[in-house]
Amino acid sequence: xxxxxxxxxxxxxxxxxxxxxxxxxxxxxxxxxxxxxxxxxxxxxxxxxxxxxxxxxxxxxxxxxxxxxxxxxxxxxxxxxxxxxxxxxxxxxxxxxxxxxxxxxxxxxxxxxxxxxxxxxxxxxxxxxxxxxxxxxxxxxxxxxxxxxxxxxxxxxxxxxxxxxxxxxxxxxxxxxxxxxxxxxxxxxxxxxxxxxxxxxxxxxxxxxxxxxxxxxxxxxxxxxxxxxxxxxxxxxxxxxxxxxxxxxxxxxxxxxxxxxxxxxxxxxxxxxxxxxxxxxxxxxxxxxxxxxxxxxxxxxxxxxxxxxxxxxxxxxxxxxxxxxxxxxxxxxxxxxxxxxxxxxxxxxxxxxxxxxxxxxxxxxxxxxxxxxxxxxxxxxxxxxxxxxxxxxxxxxxxxxxxxxxxxxxxxxxxxxxxxxxxxxxxxxxxxxxxxxxxxxxxxxxxxxxxxxxxxxxxxxxxxxxxxxxxxxxxxxxxx
Ligand SMILES: *Cc1c(COP(=O)(O)O)cnc(C)c1O
Numbered sequence: 061x062x063x064x065x066x067x068x069x070x071x072x073x074x075x076x077x078x079x080x081x082x083x084x085x086x087x088x089x090x091x092x093x094x095x096x097x098x099x100x101x102x103x104x105x106x107x108x109x110x111x112x113x114x115x116x117x118x119x120x121x122x123x124x125x126x127x128x129x130x131x132x133x134x135x136x137x138x139x140x141x142x143x144x145x146x147x148x149x150x151x152x153x154x155x156x157x158x159x160x161x162x163x164x165x166x167x168x169x170x171x172x173x174x175x176x177x178x179x180x181x182x183x184x185x186x187x188x189x190x191x192x193x194x195x196x197x198x199x200x201x202x203x204x205x206x207x208x209x210x211x212x213x214x215x216x217x218x219x220x221x222x223x224x225x226x227x228x229x230x231x232x233x234x235x236x237x238x239x240x241x242x243x244x245x246x247x248x249x250x251x252x253x254x255x256x257x258x259x260x261x262x263x264x265x266x267x268x269x270x271x272x273x274x275x276x277x278x279x280x281x282x283x284x285x286x287x288x289x290x291x292x293x294x295x296x297x298x299x300x301x302x303x304x305x306x307x308x309x310x311x312x313x314x315x316x317x318x319x320x321x322x323x324x325x326x327x328x329x330x331x332x333x334x335x336x337x338x339x340x341x342x343x344x345x346x347x348x349x350x351x352x353x354x355x356x357x358x359x360x361x362x363x364x365x366x367x368x369x370x371x372x373x374x375x376x377x378x379x380x381x382x383x384x385x386x387x388x389x390x391x392x393x394x395x396x397x398x399x400x401x402x403x404x405x406x407x408x409x410x411x412x413x414x415x416x417x418x419x420x421x422x423x424x425x426x427x428x429x430x431x432x433x434x435x436x437x438x439x440x441x442x443x444x445x446x447x448x449x450x451x452x453x454x455x456x457x458x459x460x461x462x463x464x465x466x467x468x469x470x471x472x473x474x475x476x477x478x479x480x481x482x483x484x485x486x487x488x489x490x491x492x493x494x495x496x497x498x499x500x501x502x503x504x505x506x507x508x509x510x511x512x513x514x515x516x517x518x519x520x521x522x523x524x525x526x527x528x529x530x531x532x533x534x535x536x537x538x539x540x
Contacts, residue, residue, distance in 0.1 A: 066090075115290065116131070120290070127180075145302075155464075165468060168207070193281045198222070201375075203244075209281070210239040211239060217242040221246055247523055250368045252378065255378075296329065324383035348424060350368060351423035436452060448465065
């Protein structure tokens with residue numbers, strides 16, 4: 061498969077090159093030249109791993125020989141044999157549980173695979189470089205990247221998170237990481253500052269040359285990397301099959317779904333699945349109180365000039381949604397136009413387009429999020445996290461029919477918010493909150509939480525946005 065930049069068709073790369081680079085040299089995102097069609101009948105009854113392998117092969121054919129091993133290693137640490145099980149809650153709702161990996165959020169599905177894909181890509185390219193991953197996180201990518209790259213030879217990870225914008229459990233997860241090739245730094249700013257800072261580092265030629273002289277290449281574990289996006293296509297296919305197997309859906313019947321959205325990667329993987337032939341029906345983008353995307357969907361105007369609101373769903377507290385660029389490219393099919401829009405966005409914080417039809421857009425305010433967590437608990441004894449609740453509320457707003465909602469994090473990552481929603485007392489310490497949540501929800505405590513309970517967090521390191529560049533050089537010196 062050949063990839064090219066969303067901003068310039070002449071900037072082409074193989075899958076291996078696109079994975080290693082993370083972002084195209086002009087700042088655009090790599091997109092596949094075509095979206096391959098999948099013959100679903102050939103995959104009936106396939107395991108998650110086999111389905112993943114089949115999809116990887118379509119996108120990364122030059123890594124073919126390595127793929128079975130990659131898939132096996134990537135999904136070995138999940139606590140459910142289905143990897144992404146589907147739970148039918150009632151006649152209107154099924155949840156696709158994407159949080160059975162080591163860090164309890166959907167990012168694991170891609171980030172447990174990406175380091176292996178990256179190593180295979182370097183091997184295929186015959187390169188000996190060390191890879192330094194720079195990642196901006198709104199909470200979940202950080203730990204998932206650290207877990208994925210822990211102990212991976214010749215690699216290092218720096219995670220930048222908004223120092224005051226992640227949940228306590230997310231912070232604890234990042235700071236209890238024991239591997240020396242990873243570090244999490246709290247940036248004095250919000251997620252958009254972290255993301256813009258990382259993008260600036262990728263565009264910093266002098267920095268890259270300095271590192272290249274020492275055999276180090278920068279890359280990204282954010283969903284701007286195509287190696288992050290492709291693994292997410294898998295669960296749309298396996299979820300559909302699971303619903304058919306459970307008799308909830310007739311084979312071939314369109315499935316409506318709602319996806320809690322921040323950087324648009326998860327939703328875009330669903331759009332790709334549909335283009336590849338999966339019978340998806342109405343697809344809804346669910347935002348929290350930072351509803352830039354909803355406004356864009358309703359008016360065609362994307363306007364990030366507004367204060368970022370810190371919500372109970374921090375992984376969706378995003379105003380510049382980077383994968384929207386790939387969606388715009390898919391819909392407009394015009395790299396020059398995309399480049400112009402992205403330049404406008406960078407310079408003015410906004411761009412205007414005609415309204416795009418085809419998908420639905422909705423958002424949930426904080427009151428609705430807390431009410432939804434309580435409602436679902438009271439009606440069906442199902443405890444969901446605030447990100448999932450955003451999507452459940454939006455799904456109810458847009459339709460009375462049956463929908464699949466993507467459940468992106470375990471409730472154990474947000475015990476304070478979930479206990480509050482359930483009307484329970486919130487104890488002081490995280491440990492006591494987890495216990496209270498177990499008591500209330502009867503959800504078994506996941507293994508990774510048990511480990512966190514006994515681990516001692518490192519000291520938190522904070523950096524100013526201006527000091528991010530220096531932090532890269534310093535870390536690279538220590539690690540490689
Ligand atoms: C990252 C994340 C999201 C948003 O996913 P995008 O691909 O950025 O749209 C939603 N929920 C949780 C729990 C997440 O970690």
